[in-house]
Structures are given as structure tokens and as C-alpha cells.
Amino acid sequence: MNEENSRNLYDRALSVMPGGVNSSVRAAIEPYPFFVERGDGGHVVDADGNRYVDWVMGLGPLLLGHDLPQPVESAVQKHASNGPMFGAPTPIEVEHAEFVTRHVPSVEMIRFVNSGTEATVSAVRLARAYTGRDKVVVMQGSYHGANDSTLVEGEGTHVSPSSPGIPDDFAEHTIAVPFNDHEAAQHVFEEHGDDIACVLVEPVLANYGIVTPADEYHETLSDLCDDHGSLLVFDEVITGFRVGGLQCAQGEFGIDPDLTTFGKIIGGGFPVGAIGGKAEVMRNFTPSGDVFQAGTFSGHPVTMAAGLETLKFAAENDVYDHVNSLGEQLRRGLTEICADQAPEYTVAGLDSLFKVIFTRDGPDDLDGQCEAGCRQRTACPRYEYCPKNGGDVAAGETDRWRRVFWPQMKEQGIFLSQNQFESQFVSYAHTEEDVEETLEAYKEAL
Ligand code: PLP
Incomplete structure (x- = not known):
């Protein structure tokens, strides 16, 4: 993947903006953020012309996707x-x-x-x-x-x-x-x-x-x-x-x-x-x-x-039906993939929010019950972090997200939220093909 322009922009940005970014949460990804040139429906295109399925959607505002109706x-x-x-x-x-x-x-x-x-x-x-x-x-x-x-x-x-x-x-x-x-x-x-x-x-x-x-x-x-x-x-x-x-x-x-x-x-x-x-x-x-x-x-x-x-x-329009239905397809697909390949990770979300959460101990340890009694029960994404259980943020897993998982997904053309605690968002511009492509990429990366 050609990344020359993003790398050059990041080098320039580092000398004029703290950490090279304008919001602390954008600095979390490794080895540097890609710089976005433009959006296109459910995708973004970076400064080197690479195209990604975008599940960040501006961190949530873009309910309709990048092309304004x-x-x-x-x-x-x-x-x-x-x-x-x-x-x-x-x-x-x-x-x-x-x-x-x-x-x-x-x-x-x-x-x-x-x-x-x-x-x-x-x-x-x-x-x-x-x-x-x-x-x-x-x-x-x-x-x-x-x-x-x-x-x-x-x-x-x-x-x-x-x-x-x-x-x-x-x-x-x-x-x-x-x-x-x-x-x-x-x-x-x-x-x-x-x-x-x-x-x-x-x-x-x-x-x-x-x-x-x-x-x-x-x-x-x-x-x-x-x-x-x-x-x-x-x-x-x-x-x-x-x-x-x-x-x-x-x-x-x-x-x-x-x-x-x-x-x-x-x-x-x-x-x-x-x-x-x-x-x-x-x-x-x-x-x-x-x-x-x-x-x-x-x-x-x-x-x-x-x-x-x-x-x-x-x-x-049928905006909410569409985004919620794709959200459901993503959560269902990801649940199957995790059960198969990564039982230590769990899938969370509702409506048009979704996320695979890296937990240190998987749902098996919950014995079918989450003490906090939240609706996700066996699929509680964050038992390990749950304040109710005295859990703490799992630094090692945060690191794995940034250094290993996020870059692997990016290499496959999927743009996910930059830290493992932030939600991901489905927009009206996303399609079933985007969902399929994303599930394939998760399968590969997990
Ligand atoms: N409240 C919640 C629940 C948020 O998720 C955020 C940002 O993500 C904020 C407040 C702060 O919003 P802003 O980033 O627009 O200042």
C-alpha cells in the first residue's frame, strides 16, 4: 500500500501540531494516521489514493455517509x-x-x-x-x-x-x-x-x-x-x-x-x-x-x-431500518467469526453501533452470567474491564488493537475506530457489500 503522502504529511504535521493531530484521540494509531483526501459514500480515500470502507464516519456524526443527499x-x-x-x-x-x-x-x-x-x-x-x-x-x-x-x-x-x-x-x-x-x-x-x-x-x-x-x-x-x-x-x-x-x-x-x-x-x-x-x-x-x-x-x-x-x-426515508439492519448483519457475522476463531473476543453494540472488543478473558470465564447483569450477559464485551468486577483497562489489549489489529484491518482497506473503546458507526451509505468485505477482513485479521 502506497503511503508516501500520508507519511510526508505526518512528518510536516508533527512540527506544527502537537502529536501531528488536532484531537488527542486521533493520535492513537500506529505508526501514523493516514490523511484523508475525500469521502465517498461509505468510503474514504486517503492522500495516496487508497480507499477504505469507513466505519468511523467522523466518529458518529455522518448518519447519511459522506455524500450529502x-x-x-x-x-x-x-x-x-x-x-x-x-x-x-x-x-x-x-x-x-x-x-x-x-x-x-x-x-x-x-x-x-x-x-x-x-x-x-x-x-x-x-x-x-x-x-x-x-x-x-x-x-x-x-x-x-x-x-x-x-x-x-x-x-x-x-x-x-x-x-x-x-x-x-x-x-x-x-x-x-x-x-x-x-x-x-x-x-x-x-x-x-x-x-x-x-x-x-x-x-x-x-x-x-x-x-x-x-x-x-x-x-x-x-x-x-x-x-x-x-x-x-x-x-x-x-x-x-x-x-x-x-x-x-x-x-x-x-x-x-x-x-x-x-x-x-x-x-x-x-x-x-x-x-x-x-x-x-x-x-x-x-x-x-x-x-x-x-x-x-x-x-x-x-x-x-x-x-x-x-x-x-x-x-x-428508510435510514434507520437500513443502518440498523446492516448493524445487525455485522454483529451477527462478527459473533460467528469470533466464536470460530477468537472466542476470547466478544461482539457488542445495538442498532447502528458495533464493535469487537478485545477482552483478556473470554466469555467462557463468565460462566454464562455477567455479574453486572447488563443485557449482553454472556456476550458482555468488557467483563475484564468492568468496574463492577474491579477490572481495569487492559493495557496490553489496547496496545494490540493499535499496533497489530488496526493496521491489519487498514491493510485490507477497512477503517476502524482508532482505539478499542470507541464505537463504530454504520451509515445510510454503507452497503451489504461493505459488510461482506469487512467480515472477510475481520476473519483474516482475527
Ligand atoms: N459526550 C459523548 C458521549 C461523546 O461521545 C463525546 C465525543 O465523542 C462528547 C460528549 C464530546 O463531544 P465533542 O467531541 O463534540 O466535544
């Missing part, structure tokens, strides 16, 4: 040529807000920002202001962006910032509990309930393998929040308008959170985030309330147009 492309062009932005409200943001509030009942009002990180920062600030409390409960292994309050490692109240540069006292207000562990959540509320502003939770952990919620787990969190006057904040940056389709994961699981954060798909491939929720809470943002939130690019017309037209296209 005509209505999306026209709307983007129209809004770009109108003058890209104004620092004043525009009609298109009202239309987008109306679309989201119409489809997601818990979202009575919404505010658009520019990234999922901004959304979670503002949601936590709003929850703290609304409740007059400081503590935030997060799940071990969850990811809410580069947010100082939630970038923590550790367990319970014994957490510390997971990056240098975040003062230790930031983490003093954060409590981390194991996902799917009802008793741990109950215990934390017994001890700290009066101080908890919110529980911030991904409805499906999609940045730690893919872990689906145990039966009644979100109901437990919701009840605990209600009983203690805390807010339940669903982080649907990944799951929003993907898991559960237009009703989002909260509709799929029948949960009515107080606040929701969005990102990715609602911007149709352009930078976006949003905080939505109950009007009573949302009205506390300035200027109707006193919680400060601002952004030069927030509600950017081109983003709003791309996002709204993407969602409308998904509502009017």
Missing part, C-alpha cells in the same frame, strides 16, 4: 452563500429547535452550541445552578468530552483528574459509579443525595466498548434523582438520533431525563452540540435566567441547515 447539500450551499454567520438569531435555528422538541418529548427547549464538550459543560453548570448543589455523578468509563468536571479516574468519591492541568479540587465534586450497578448508585445517593446536582450518564456507554443498560438501570437512576431533587442528564451526543432513531435512546428505553446533551448527528457533519430539556430548567440560561452560556458560532446557520436537513431526510 441533494436536499442537505442544497441547504448547506444556500446558507453558506447567504453569508455564513451573523451573531444574531436566524430562522433556521428556530426550525431545527422545533424539529428536536417535536421528536424528543423531554426536550421542551434547546440551546445549540458547537461541540458535545460545550454541551456537557453547560448542562452541568445549569444543573448545579438549578439545584444549588455542586456534586456530579458520572459512570466509570464514560466519556463526556474534554470537560474538566468529568475527566476523572477512580471510583466513588476517590476520583482524581485524568489529565494534568485540571486542579484536584475540580474532581472533589465528581463521584464515579460503576455503570449498571444499582446498589452502587443507591449507596451514593444515601451518602450524598442532598449534595448531588445531577447524574450525567450516556444511555449506552459508547466510549468504553459498547455497554447497554441493565434492565431497569436508568429507571433506578431516574427514581433516585427524583427522590433527592437531583437532575438526570442523558448524554446523547453519540446515541441522539441514532439509537432508537428519531426518538433517541431515551425514547427507546422509555426514560424522561431532565436534561439531554446532543452533538454529532444533529449538525449533519458540521461542528455542533446542544443542551435540551425541561423548560423550567432551561429557562435558567441567560438572558431569561442567570446561568451564563455563550458562543460566537452557536446555532451557526450552515450547521443548523445541515443538521435539520439530515434529520428530515432520516424521517422521510
